[in-house]
Amino acid sequence: MSGGRISRHMAKLAVALILAGNLAAGLFGLAALFQAQADPGQVPVVAMLLKASGVSGEALSPDHISMPVDSLQTLDFRSERLSGAAPRASEPVRGNIDEVVLPSDSPGSIRGWAIAPDPPYRPLMVLAVLDDRVVAHARANISRGDIVAAFGSKRYEWSGFAMALPAMSREDACRLEVIYLMPGFEFANGTLPDVGCN
Amino acid sequence: MNRTGLGAAEAIVVLAFSFAVVCYSLVTPFNGAPDEGTHFFLLEYLYAFGEFPRPMIDPVTPFEGVLTHHEFQSSDFWYWGLPYTHVLGGWATASLFAPLLPDAFGFLGARAFNWLLSLPFGLALVLLARNFGVSRPWSLVAAAAVLFIPQVIFVFSSFNSDAFGLTIVALSALAFQSLERHPPPAKLLLFGIGCGLLLTVKLYFLPALIYFLCLYCVGLLTGTYSFSRRGAVILAAGIVVAAFPILLGTYLRFGEMFGASGQFQFAELHRASPSARYGTCFLFCGGQLLHVDNLHWWLSTTFASFFAVLGWMNILIPAPFYEYVFPFAAISLFLLSVAWSARALIMRRGLIVAHPFFFWAMVAGTALMSLLSSQTTLPQPQGRYIFVVVPFIPLMIAALLSPDRLPAREQKG
Numbered sequence: 001m002s003g004g005r006i007s008r009h010m011a012k013l014a015v016a017l018i019l020a021g022n023l024a025a026g027l028f029g030l031a032a033l034f035q036a037q038a039d040p041g042q043v044p045v046v047a048m049l050l051k052a053s054g055v056s057g058e059a060l061s062p063d064h065i066s067m068p069v070d071s072l073q074t075l076d077f078r079s080e081r082l083s084g085a086a087p088r089a090s091e092p093v094r095g096n097i098d099e100v101v102l103p104s105d106s107p108g109s110i111r112g113w114a115i116a117p118d119p120p121y122r123p124l125m126v127l128a129v130l131d132d133r134v135v136a137h138a139r140a141n142i143s144r145g146d147i148v149a150a151f152g153s154k155r156y157e158w159s160g161f162a163m164a165l166p167a168m169s170r171e172d173a174c175r176l177e178v179i180y181l182m183p184g185f186e187f188a189n190g191t192l193p194d195v196g197c198n
Numbered sequence: 199m200n201r202t203g204l205g206a207a208e209a210i211v212v213l214a215f216s217f218a219v220v221c222y223s224l225v226t227p228f229n230g231a232p233d234e235g236t237h238f239f240l241l242e243y244l245y246a247f248g249e250f251p252r253p254m255i256d257p258v259t260p261f262e263g264v265l266t267h268h269e270f271q272s273s274d275f276w277y278w279g280l281p282y283t284h285v286l287g288g289w290a291t292a293s294l295f296a297p298l299l300p301d302a303f304g305f306l307g308a309r310a311f312n313w314l315l316s317l318p319f320g321l322a323l324v325l326l327a328r329n330f331g332v333s334r335p336w337s338l339v340a341a342a343a344v345l346f347i348p349q350v351i352f353v354f355s356s357f358n359s360d361a362f363g364l365t366i367v368a369l370s371a372l373a374f375q376s377l378e379r380h381p382p383p384a385k386l387l388l389f390g391i392g393c394g395l396l397l398t399v400k401l402y403f404l405p406a407l408i409y410f411l412c413l414y415c416v417g418l419l420t421g422t423y424s425f426s427r428r429g430a431v432i433l434a435a436g437i438v439v440a441a442f443p444i445l446l447g448t449y450l451r452f453g454e455m456f457g458a459s460g461q462f463q464f465a466e467l468h469r470a471s472p473s474a475r476y477g478t479c480f481l482f483c484g485g486q487l488l489h490v491d492n493l494h495w496w497l498s499t500t501f502a503s504f505f506a507v508l509g510w511m512n513i514l515i516p517a518p519f520y521e522y523v524f525p526f527a528a529i530s531l532f533l534l535s536v537a538w539s540a541r542a543l544i545m546r547r548g549l550i551v552a553h554p555f556f557f558w559a560m561v562a563g564t565a566l567m568s569l570l571s572s573q574t575t576l577p578q579p580q581g582r583y584i585f586v587v588v589p590f591i592p593l594m595i596a597a598l599l600s601p602d603r604l605p606a607r608e609q610k611g
Contacts, residue, residue, distance in 0.1 A: 007538055011598035012336065014530040019343040021523040025506045026218060028515040029348040033225040033508060154269050 095123075095159075102173045108165030110136070110178060113144050121155045128165060129177045138163035204321075208328075211338050212320035215345040219316045222355035228266050228305045231356030232510055232580075238266055238357060239276050240285045241308055245292060250451055253278040253459070265296055265304035275464060280457035281398040281448045284362040287311040305357070312361040316354045319361070320345055322368035323592050329375050330596035340595040348506040348515065349581055350588060360582055363399035367406045368589035370396055374410050379424050383432050390436015397441040401456060403586045405564050412556050413549070422549045465575045480573050496569060496579045501525070504581025511580065531595070532558065538598050550597055557594040561587050 095114030102108050114123050128136040142160030165173075229235040242263035243251045251257060260271050288308035296307030323344055327337035344350065354361045370392030376385050396407055417423030445455045480496055483489045502520040503511055535554040542551045564584040572579060 004541065007534060007541070008599055010530070011534050011538070011595070012339075014527050014534065015336075015339055015343050015595055015599070017523065017530075018527045019339055019346065021519055021527065022343060022346040022348065022505075025515045025519045025523075026346055026348045026351060028519075029352070029506055029508050029513070030218075030221055030225060032513045032515065033222060033230070153271065 097178070101165075102170075103165045103167050107167070108173070109162060110165065111160075111162040113142075113147050113159045114140055114161065115147065115151065115156045115159045122159045126161045126163065127179050128163060129179060130168070130172055130175060135168070135176075136163045136165050204324075205334075207334070207338055208321075208324050211324060211342050211345070212317060215320040215342075215351070216313060216316040218346065218351045219354040220313055222351050223306065223309050223313065226352075226355055226509075228268065230509055231352065231358065234356050234358060235266075235268060236274075236276050237285065237288075237359065238263060238268065238305065238308065239270050239274060240282055241288050241292065241357070242266060242268070242270065244285060244289050250282065251276070251278075253452060265292055265308060267302065277457050277460035277464070279448065279452040279454035279459055280359075280400070281444045281455065282359075283395075283398055283444060284311065284357075284359045287315075287362065288357055308357045309355065312354045312357060315361050315365045319354070319365040319368050319589075322365070322372045323589060325372055326368070326375060326589065327592040327596040329372075330593065330600055332596045332599045336599050337592075337596065340592045340599065343595065344588060344591045347504075347588075348508065349504060350585075352508050353582060353585070359400055360585060363396075363403040364585060364588060366392060366395045366399055367403055367586060370406065370410070371589050371593070374413070377423060379422065381429065383429075386429050386432040387436045390433040391440040392436075393433070394437040394440025394442075395444075397437070398444045402564065402568070402583050405560055405567075405586050406589075408563075409556055409560050409590065412559075413552055416552045417549050420549045461575065478573065480569055493569075496572060499579040500565070500568070500581050500584070501528075502581070503579070504584065507581070511578075531598070534598055535594060550600065553590075553597045554594050557587065557590050560590065 094116075095112060097110060097112040099109070099111040101110075110126075110128060112126075114126065116122050122140040126138050126140060127134050138161045140161040141158050142162060143157050144160040145157070147156045147159045148154055165176075228238070240250065242261075242265060243249075243256065245264055246261065257270055257272055257274075260269055262269050288311045291310040291314065292304065292307035294307070295310050296304040299306055320341070324338065324341040327340040328334065330337070332340065350364075353364065370389065373385065373389035373392050377389060393407060393410070396403060414423050418425060448455050478492055478496075479489050480493050481488060483492075499507075499511075501524070502514070505520055505524050506515040507513070507520075508515075535558065539551055539554050561584065564586060568579070568583040571583075
């Protein structure tokens with residue numbers, strides 16, 4: 001068999017592989033898009049993003065902020081007053097932790113809201129992290145009429161999030177960190193209030 | 199069916215591509231693709247007020263789009279100073295179809311413009327491969343391998359300017375392919391119109407013009423192409439006819455034609471945004487020639503998003519596809535094309551040798567330009583910034599699959 005013929009056969013194999021890969025990937029993409037649309041907040045997130053961003057098993061971005069926690073009670077607080085000033089593109093994501101229920105006898109949870117200056121106008125995901133491991137995550141996809149009213153825009157309607165925390169010791173709970181995920185393979189740090197751990 | 203004609207198989211491939219585009223579109227919500235809301239702002243404004251908005255002024259008061267029911271704020275950013283041919287196309291299809299659609303789905307009427315563009319784009323890719331002298335089945339496989347790249351489908355499924363740019367590049371490449379030694383005036387005029395329209399799309403599609411110029415120069419040396427004053431005049435006329443009205447209209451409205459002001463403002467707005475990674479250094483960083491970590495991040499993100507990162511670059515297909523399948527196939531094609539080019543040079547196969555060479559040169563050149571843009575201004579790593587190469591992939595593949603004999607038009611020389 002001549003070199004030219006071998007080369008052509010190998011090229012055909014590579015092209016066939018690309019086509020097969022594209023067809024299969026295209027179906028996965030269609031399914032992922034469909035799944036994303038099922039989200040009422042229309043903020044699609046897949047677990048692969050976590051892996052691609054290095055959350056699973058790798059160190060997180062060093063600029064995230066720790067959340068000191070020293071209470072096993074339900075805490076209600078609002079450190080940032082709601083105002084009509086929507087964030088500009090030059091500002092980071094604005095948000096708040098409205099409620100933290102630390103896990104003890106009952107399952108814990110974290111609830112709050114977050115808005116971003118650019119589409120889709122909210123973080124893709126909020127994560128609770130312990131020792132660089134994601135222990136809980138949630139999409140920002142809960143309707144928040146109060147945020148719409150406060151910022152005067154319907155684009156912030158789906159800015160609420162709530163995530164359940166798994167059972168963990170008090171010591172671990174006090175080392176919890178919460179970060180949020182922005183589009184473009186990037187992490188950005190979220191500012192968390194002091195809930196009185198220390 | 200003649201050598202360049204269409205048969206049922208070609209029609210099936212093109213229609214399957216368009217069907218995939220529509221399917222993707224139907225499962226992608228409004229603003230589910232990068233900057234779709236920005237493009238819709240212009241369209242919604244045109245739809246509502248019958249004119250384009252004024253930079254830094256409109257909308258004076260927030261308004262709700264008729265097609266999208268999206269609320270556009272006074273402070274919303276939008277690019278200005280660019281030709282908005284695709285917006286006019288979207289306006290036309292929206293005017294036709296949106297009244298027929300349920301109230302919440304009017305935006306699909308605008309997306310229909312890109313659905314329609316998928317037909318000539320698919321057809322052009324099929325013919326580009328077919329005209330190269332490859333067997334009919336493999337020319338279809340070569341075209342389909344490109345058409346069904348998930349990112350290509352996705353680009354055509356949402357409302358943006360990229361689909362229009364890609365279609366113009368593909369049709370221009372097809373027109374260029376038809377320029378034989380003594381091309382008739384009509385073909386020269388068509389190619390000129392294609393080049394003219396290329397001047398009205400995004401700047402990162404302009405490398406296609408350089409590709410044509412380089413190939414033409416090599417073609418002059420090998421005798422495939424010729425030069426005549428009359429031909430040059432016809433070509434120039436085509437360019438002027440297509441580009442002049444659009445560029446003039448843009449200039450008269452916005453005072454510029456290539457959107458530099460909007461891009462600078464966009465970069466300025468996002469300087470402090472953590473997710474923008476403004477100022478990330480890749481080349482010549484603090485005495486280092488390459489910043490390996492940053493460069494790896496940029497290349498891997500660009501490569502993955504060239505194929506299959508959908509949505510706002512946040513919907514990924516399973517990682518094995520872009521970690522193993524696509525890299526293996528791309529590297530294989532590259533190595534094969536190097537080996538093929540060496541062999542073709544030895545066999546003195548003329549102009550055909552230049553296709554893979556210029557293709558990979560264009561890939562490297564556009565990637566480098568995109569990288570430098572990421573470093574100096576803002577654009578994040580996205581595969582679509584080097585999408586200008588997409589219509590040329592079937593040509594490169596067709597060269598690798600072509601028989602040792604020369605294509606018919608090169609044998610004439």
